[in-house]
Amino acid sequence: MVLISAARDYITRMLQDISGMKVLILDSQTVSIVSVVYSQSELLQKEVFLVELVDSTSKESMSHLKAVYFLRPTSENIQHLRRQIASPRFGEYHLFFSNIIKDNQINVLADSDEHEVVQQVQEFYADFSALDPYHFTLNYPSNYIYMLPAVVDHSSLQTFTDRVIDGISAVFLALKRRPVIRYQRTSDIAKRIAQGAVV
Template sequence: SAETSPPATRDLTPTPTPQRTEEQGAVTAEMVLIPLIRDYIDRMLQDISGMKVLILDPQTVGMVSVVYSQSDLLRKEVFLVETVDDASSSRASMAHLKAVYFLRPSSDNVQKLRRHLSAPRFAECHLFFSNILKIPQIQVLADSDEQEVVQQIQ
């Protein structure tokens, strides 16, 4: 008669899964987002040749400052960085520079941009947004661009 061994027992005690801290998750998110932000801004600045002014809002200032130093921006022909509020208060003509706006599509930013476009300081304006614009917002911008300085909206 063949000896039978007792059935193998399995330990059904759950093994503890390593806990991720919130800080580790944030680092992972940053590691994913930083290259995406850098790539978007790279494409935005590469495609526009010549001397540029980069116009940002408080949130996009934070995004840009995480991925670029002032020296990096100079290498990309960005000679001035302004906030959309500072740009609103200045009336000095800068027709020799191209404006690159990188803003959140908030109604406040769209209204500021509308005012900028109604009395443009720059020969060209390139509009980039950190999220999707609504159709009515696009219409407001189109109606404000009477001098046709807007070259693109993305």
């Protein structure tokens, strides 16, 4: 299992297939995914001249640049993207998501693309930060708290389990492996994660 090379290959394919000057637009989680596997100088070699966060308030038109978005498919990111596509700043938009995007999210983006600037939409399963060839993190702060279900509310617990399921699923999709997950029978959280990640 070579997680760093799997994540790096996704980023390389994303940047290499689009020729010309580019701006790379990330969210708060994908910025750590990219920074682990690519240095700033390597990004420059791929003709990435600007890196921005998706929630940036910059409105400066840069129609000479091609926008390469690499985002988690969250509802918040979809809303940012919808607004930016509706009034485009860049000449082309290439959308890459770090995990599976829902059909209704694709429809929202398609409805927003009145100027027909979106060139492609792809799923690249790199929804994890590779620490070394065999270890990864989801960068979820204070995750140990969620192992104590009496401490957290139900909606926070659901958000946590959804994120863990997304991350584990992305790892196995990136490695092209179908997992068999063993879990402690007395842990409801472990059961939910194991059953959700196998699907």
